[in-house]
Amino acid sequence: MKDFTNNRKWGIILLIPTLLLLGFVVGKKVGEINAPAIEAAEALVGLEFTPAERDSMIQNLKNYRNGYDNMRKQIIDNSVSPSMSFNPLPHGFLPNQNQSDPKWGLPSNVALPENENDIAYLSVAELSTLIRTGKLSSERLTTIYLNRIKTYGDTLQAVITVMEEEALMQARAMDAEIKAGKYRGPLHGIPYGIKDLLAVKGTKTTWGAMPYKDQVINETATVVEKLNDAGGVLLVKFTLGALAMGDVWYGGVTKNPWNLNQGASGSSAGSASGVSAGLVPYAIGTETLGSIVSPSTRNGVTGLRPTYGRVSKHGAMALSWSMDKIGPISRSALDNGIILHAINGMDHKDKSTIAAALNYNVDKSVKSLKIGYFEDFFEGNRPNNEFDRRVLEDLKRMGLELHPVKLSTSVDVSSMLITLYAEGAAAFDDLTRMDLDDLLVAQGRNAWPNLFRSARFIPAVEYIQANRFRSILIEEMHQLFQAYDVIVTPSYGGNQLQITNLTGHPALCMPNGFLENGSPTSITFLANLFDEEKLIMLGRAYQESTDWQNKRPPLFDR
Secondary structure (H helix, E strand, O other): OOOHHHHHOOOOOOHHHHHHEEEEEOOOOOOOOOOOHHHHHHHHHHOOOOOOHOOOOOOHHHHHHHHHHHHHOOOOOOOOOOOOOOOOOOOOOOOOOOOOOOOOOOOOOOHHHHHHHHHOOOOOOHHHHHHHHOOOOOHHHHHHHHHHHHHHHHHHHHHHHEOOHHHHHHHHHHHHHHHOOOOOOOOOOOOOEEEEEEEEOEEEEEOOHHOOOOOOOOOOHHHHHHHOOOOOOOEEOOOOOOOOOOOOOEEEEEEOOOEEEOOOOOOHHHHHHHHHHHOOOOOEEEEOOOOOOOHHHHOOOOEOOOOOOOOOOOOOOOOOOOOEEEHHHHHEEEHHHHHHHHEOOOOOOOEOOOEEEEEEOOOOOOOHOOOOEEEEHHHOOOOOOOHHHHHHHHHOOOOOOOEEOOOOOOOOHHHHHHHHHHHHHHHHHHHHHOOHHHOOOOOOOOOOHHHHHHHOOOOHHHHHHHEEEEEHHHHHHHHHHHHHOOOEOOOOOOOOHHHHHHHOOEEEEEEEEEEEEEEEEEEEEEOOOHHHHHHHHHHHHHHHOHHHOOOOHHOOOO
C-alpha cells in the first residue's frame, strides 16, 4: 500500500473529507492541515467558515485524518457490508410471508423440435415439460448450449468462463434423478448462466475488470446454490461491464446479437446477450441503477428486477450495498417468475434480505389487477414512443382498463445518487488509493475511476441527508403504488428508473418492438414492493397476446 502523504489521489471517503484532502494539496507543505487549506476546501462543500471557526477545526481534522490512516492500514474485503443496512419497507408495511405452492400453469405437452436450434430457443417453461416427460435429456440440452457457446461466444465477446465438465456431470446427475423418479421442479436439468460478479468456488470471478481478472473467491454465491438445489445446470459465467458499469470489460465490448456494431449495454451485458443469442435459456443479472433493464432492452429479452431484499446478495460483488439487486433474464415473464421463486428468500449470510412470499397462481384473472400508466411519459415524439403507446392499446384490446397516473415527488431524486457513488467509492477504496483504477479500460469522465475519485469529496453529512430524503421518497412511492397493482411505463420514462432503484421497487422489462437499426425496444411494468407475482401475471398475459419475446436475432438463428 502506498504512503498516503505521497499519493496524489489520496482522499477521504466521508464527513468533511474535502477539507482534509485539500489540506494536502494547497497547504504550505503536502499533508499539512491548516486554515488556508480549510478555506480553499469550503467551496467544494458549499459552506463558509470564519477565521476563528477554521482555527478551531484544525486539531479535530488532524485527529480524523489519523483515524482514516489507521483504518487504511487494515484490509477490508469487498464482501464486508456496513453495519447500517438499507431497509426499503415503508412505515407499517410488511410483505406477506405465507408461502403457498405456486401454480405456474406449465404446458402439459410440448413437441420436441427436430432442429437443435429450435430447441435452444425454447422457454424454460417448455424445456421443463420436455425434461419432465423424458422427451429431452438434460445432457443433450446442455450439449446443445455448449456447442452454441463455442460457436458464438467469441463473436459476442460475452463469455468469460465455460464450466463444461462440471455442467455435463450435473446434467447426467439430473437425468439419473429423473429416471429414479426424483423431480426437483421446473428448473430440473435446465442449463443457465450467471453474471461474472457472482462467486463460484473453484472458478475465477473477474468482476469484468482487469485488476481482478485472475481473482478466485473460495465460496459460492447463495443464488447459485439455490439454483443448483432446484436442479439447475450452471454452464457459463458471462461478461459484465467492468465493476458493473456498461458493456466494456477487460476483454473487449460485449455485442448486441441484433446489431453486432452495437454494444449489448450493461452492466448485465453478457447475461442478456447470451440469452438473446440462444446460448442459454436464462441467466442471472444484477441491477443497481438499470443494469437489468438496460441490457434487456438492448438485447430484446425479458428481465425482472426484484424488490430490494428479496434475493440474497451473498457471494456477489458489492457496488452499492443499499441499491444492488439480483434477478433473472430470460425469454418470458413466466420464466422469470419460475426462476425468481427458486432464488427468493431470507439468507442469514445477507442481513439485507427480507422474508417474503412469492405466490403465483395461474388461475387468478389478470382482469383483477388495477393497472395504471404514467401518462406524461407516453406523450411526445420520442422515436420508440409509438411502440410504447401501442402497448397501451394492446392492453386495452385484452379487455383491461388503464388509469392515467402522474409521477411526482417532493424531493430532488437526482441528488440522492450520491448514495451510489459514495458506497461504490467505499467498496473499491483500495482501487483508488493504490492507483489500480488506471488498469480499467474505461477512463472517461463518467467512468468508475473518475466517479470513485470524485466521490471522495462527498461529505458524510450530505450522504446521510440524501438517505433521509430517500426515506421520504419511499413513503411517497408507497402511497402511489398502494393505489395500483401494476403501473406501465416506458423503460426510460422520466426519472422512474432512478426512483424505483432508490426505493427498491420491482420492475419487469419486456421487448415491444424494433428500431430502424434492428435494435429491440422495451416496455416496463412496475409494482409495489414484493408484488412480483402481479408483474408476472400481466407480463405473461401481454406476451401471450403478442410475440415480441419470440423474435430471434437472424445471425444466431442457425
